Amino acid sequence: MSLKPWREIAIPHEDVLKGTFQQAEFAADISKVHQGTATLEYQDAALFFQRTFITEGMRLLLDSVVKRLAGKGGDPVVQLQTAFGGGKTHTLLAVYHLAQGVTAASKMQGISPILDAAGITELPKARVAVLDGVELLDLASKPRVYGKTTVKTVWGELAWQLGGESAFAKVAEADRDGTAPGKTVLAEIIADSAPCIILMDELVRYVSQFEEGKTLSGGTYDTQLSFIQSLTEALKGVPNAILLASLPYSDREAGSQQGIKALRALEHYFGRVQALWKPVATEEAFEIVRRRLFETVSNRLAAEEVCRAYADYYAANSSDLPPETQESNYLERLKHSYPIHPEVFDRLYEDWSTLPNFQRTRGVLKLMAKVIHRLWTTGNNELMIQPGSLPLFDSDTRNEAIYYLEQGWDPVLDRDIDGERAATTELDNARPLFGSIHACRRIARSVFLGSAPDAGAVGGAKHHRGIELERLLLGCVQPGQVIGHYKDGVRAMVDKLQYLNSANNRYWFDTRPNLRREMEDRKRRFDLREDVYPFIKDKLRFASGVFGGVHVFTPSSDVPDDWQLRLVVLPPEATFSKGAQSPAIDAATAILKSRGEQPRQKQNRLIFLAPDTDSIARLKDQVTSSLAWKSIVDDVKEGRLNLDGLQTKQASASLDQANEALGRMVRETFKWLLAPLQEAKPGKGIGEIQWDHFLINPAAVNRTEEIEKVLKEHELLITEWAPIHLAKMLQTWFWKDDATAVGALETWQKTCCYLYLPRLREADTLRATIAAGVSSRDFYGIAYGREGSRFQGFHFAQSTTPILDDALLLIEPKAASSFAATLAQEAADREAEAKGKENPASSTAGGSKAESTGGASSTTTGAGSAGTGSSSGSGKSGSAATVAKKTVFFGSVELDARKAKLQFSEVADEVIMLFAQNPNVKLRVSVEVEAELPSGFDDGVQRSVRENCNQLKFKNHDFD
Structure with missing residues (x-):
């Protein structure tokens, strides 16, 4: 089942939906209720309790009130003293409606259980006196006239409200003279009016106008304090009468020095008889706000499903979120606060309530009413209202929020946080992953809600500035979203925003521009060609590897036209984009075809690396950022720029981060490998230059090795070559038109020139291939020269180590085989001739062999052949003769x-x-x-x- 958005489950009250609520409606005014002129939600008891959540503190107080009025115990005096906006006046109104008895208890939601617990069947109707210090301010110097009765003092007002003329008559003299009546007189008036309730609100405001040593018609400062002392003492003697008085929580709320003095004195007198009153807890505030702003939740099951989805999501991402989200009671907190996320209440009640003018309950109601109205009218479909949901682009919501803050927040919100012109909107629009969830805007709103009260405000909420990353994420993420996208958004914002600060994994906005503003100003000082391009060139470093040279942003005239394999890195403006005619192709073609003014011959020795079209702009921006941060850090070191300690650390950290990101971005930008090639077929001509393009892995540690790997995988660079491929190439392009031999060095050089031939790593690659193939009869023979039809230094089907020079020839296999056969025949003939010389035939009796031996015979027989009679002697002499061995050789030869x-x-x-x-x-x-x-x-x-x-x-x- 899909989760339903909050707008389908919790419908706001009509005045919130229509935006017709008035700011004053959030301020309970007990005097107007007493006079019958308040708005309906405060005037009507049934409606009032319908929209009022009875907190634990209010329940205890009402229990004490009903017991007191029924004469069953209870406290005679209760002092309500909570933080500004803590619900004091609202509590007095609850007591007022309960005591008046105009509306039956059964119609006042939450009252019947209190009466039942106190054992009271029917609460007696009581007289109610309301002494509102603000409403009575003019009484101090301007008497009030009720018919024939003139009232000049607060005790006269009290007597008149409780018992009319008869009661006033008992304090008439004290009222006329401005002297405080005794506790006996007051006890008598209260007893005659019992059961009764006296409600005092804003009493400090009334008392503080009486300066010491100065007498007004309403009395003096001392008489006011004497009256309070007598009143609190008198109430102890009347069992069914009670006094409730609200006092400011802090000196700031008391106002002037006279107000602070009055507060101290009143605290002293009330403290003698007061009962403790438990203030509103944050959990109870959930229900208070919800009842005031929303109708009853229509589909409780659907709401619980949403809350459970949040709790499950938090459990699955526990390492990224605050520890309390893993506690079992956090699901209950979600249910209690729905459709508003508990984090909204935590930030408002813990942080914003520390601001001087922010009232705990009233301030929350006013702000959230505007938030809900705007979210409703703009069709917000989120699951819950989170800190990241606050529509700070809305002027009403924005004004309500910054009303409590120091001056200077308007440009912060406009420039960095929310709205059409905000940097967060620009970031969201630039990256679909951000824009689909409004990541940057939601992050900025969460940071604002969690950090704005500490931005220069006196008495900030936290000891450490800013909101932690885990709490920031809590204010943004929703079930089903990838939490990592928000983390990426935070990093992008830190790099972009001018008022966002960060330190120790905490983030905050400030009305003072951060160093980014200074950095952004400095970025504009740097020239692309003078500063940026040289910086990028310095970062583009390559190991030599297979390349004889790496040329970064080098003009064509400075790229050598030789036999070395070279990598040419194209300049930033020569970008490449797949599927389009790119500037990189034009720039690479220009370098490939010419070296300066001269045509380039060795075209097959160049490989190109081009920047990515989509990444180059970000790289340029990152370079200027790094240069700007470096200039700031250098200026701080040289004393040209004064920064505090935190800013100095931030500048250094930002420089480190920028440089780290720059290295990564350079690799991600210069990632397109371009290799030129041509298609050619014998007799059909050569095609146009084509460009193969491949992506280089930016994460590769050794970029040169990665480039070599890509080239080898796609057979664009040959480091080891099989003899059969060499023989095939020779057969196609070199052994033709009756040419049976071609120079090996010429072959190597032509592979360096023509793009339709294989691209060999180096000359040794060809030499190794020749050596591997010459031992076979299938590929080629080699020789070191040729004279006529004869090859010199011929090798065929023999292992040898060839010398690759201009004399080395590669011979077509058939020609090599034929020449090898000729050599074999010649060798056989020589061998036969040699054997004939070593074994001459012996002479026969008829002398038939003598002619065939010729001179040989004469040189061996010598003088012994003259006579036959001494033949035995002459034969012995010939066999014993020895020839002396030669011991020295000398020879010289002239070489071509x-x-x-x-x-x-x-x-x-x-x-x-x-x-x-x-x-x-x-x-x-x-x-x-x-x-x-x-x-x-x-x-x-x-x-x-x-x-x-x-x-x-x-x-x-x-x-x-």
Whole structure:
């Protein structure tokens, strides 16, 4: 079942609904009731008790009154002394209607149980005398005339009201002379009028006008006090008469110094015989206000469901709310105060009631009547009326609230708290999560209700300024809402509002602008290009990682056009937004196509990082905030700005918070990775430049690693490459038009230039791929040069470590296989020839082999072949002959200067290594370099050659 809003369950009284209530109607005036001129709700006893909640204190008092009037005990004198607006006059009115007996007890709601408890069947009708100090003010100097009787004093007024002319006759002389009558005379008058009740209201106001040493027609200061003393003593002797007197609670309510003096004296005389009276408790105030402002709750079950939903929500979020919300009786508090949240009453009765002019009950009624009227007329559909519900945008409600506060709250409310122009409205409108629940406005209203009484007011409610976060949230959140949204709202407000202060997890508004106003003024001093952009650039720091260089806000002319992979961070105005032609694309394209005035060749070596369109404005604002806070902190340190201790701490804390938020915001803003590419198919041309875009995780610790990860995942950067992909690329773009070999270095360089080719991390990536594939017959062969149809330094299906230079060739597999077969055949032929030389055929008897051996035969036979008779001797001599071994080798070779590296490598492999294999060989290799230029060598060349020769340990070197 869905919860019903308060407006469907609790209907306000008609005067509240229509806004026809008058401020004076909230002020009970006992004199007007006594004279019969009060409004109906006070004049009519039945209506009065219908809208009056009988508190525990009032019940005890009425019990004492009925017992006293019935002669069954009770207190003769009761002093009502509570805080301003504590219900003293209202209580006197309850006694007045009860004692008069005009309306039957059964028609006065709540009276019958009191009579039953006192054991009284029918209460006797009593005479009632009302002495209202405000209404009697003029009596002190201006006598009153009742027919033929002239009354000059308050005791004369009392006698006249109790017994008319006969009673007045007993004090006529004292009235004429202004002297106080004795207690015997007063006791006689009271006894003759019993049962009777004397109600004194605002007595201090009347007595305080009598200055010491000054005589008025109504008597003197001393005679007034003497009269009170005699009256209180006289009442003790009359068992069915009672006096109720209300006195101010504090010196402030007493007014002048004379009033304070009168209060002290009256407290002394009443204190001798007074009975204690329990003031209105906060829980009872719930019912008092509800009865006065609302009709009976129409659907009690629906109201309880709402209250239970609140209690369950508080239990589920216990860590974020005040401890008392977890107590079992908090649900009962919700029920008792419904449809007004208990937190509203707590703030008004605990905080606002400490203000000089705020009356505890009357002030609450006046304010809440205006609140309810405005909420009703604007169609408020909240579950309960909370502190966050107060419509402070309404002029009547606002004026009622700030009436009790010091001057200066209007701009605070207009600028920071509520209304169309308030910063909270702007924040709510800017973020849907806030706007959907009016988060910032509700927070501001709660802070205002909980902190305004302490803003410069004398005698503030709390020792520590401000309202705690947990109590602030209690004033805002409703069942079903995410409490975290309000926490976010608080943080946003602290950063934005000019009159909101915070410290130690407490928040308060003040009429004095906080440091934010100073900060906002300073923000306007900073220039985007001179101050903001350099600041952002300083915050954009990247580890080198895969990039040979990172260029932040760098002009195209300063971005090198070389073989290094480079990250280009676009400037703040070059923003990117998904799904739209963005300035970032235009800026990146301009850098990609040219380096200053020259066309850019190595286009496939650039990756771009762009700021987010939606975030850049917030980043700029955050930067100016950080700069402004830093200037404030610096000025304080240098003595150029004077702040108190709290403000100094706030400035430093705000700077820390701004810098922390700035780092996070920089990462959240510069988050779009842009990679250029082109589509191309052989014979069909090359397409237009396209841009792949990817989001970079702003939470990544190492942004460079995160960028590399994204590029690798989407194959926009190759760090490890399979030989098959290299072979496929070569087959598509390089081995064509009868070209069977291509330079490896040329291949690398073209991948750096053309966007339709793979983007390799570095040249070593290609070299490693070549090394991995050359051991197979499936991909390619390699060589270090070519002369005619022959490859030099050829490798195919052999493991080797290639040297990536301009001599290295990548050979198409079929051509490599064919050349390998040719080499194999040549090797086989050489081997067969070598074997033929090592094993010549022996001569036959007919000399058939002699011709085939030719000169070899002659070189081996020598002189021994001349005669046959000595053949055995000559054969022995030939077999014993030995040839001496060579012990020294020397060789020199001239190398082609342009192929020196390749040719020297061959010399080293084919010659030098044969000697180096034997550790006993003493091997010495020297290199001679001779260069000649008819026009002469430049100084720079000479300097470089000499430096390099020195580094390479040349024994001698010089220029002629």
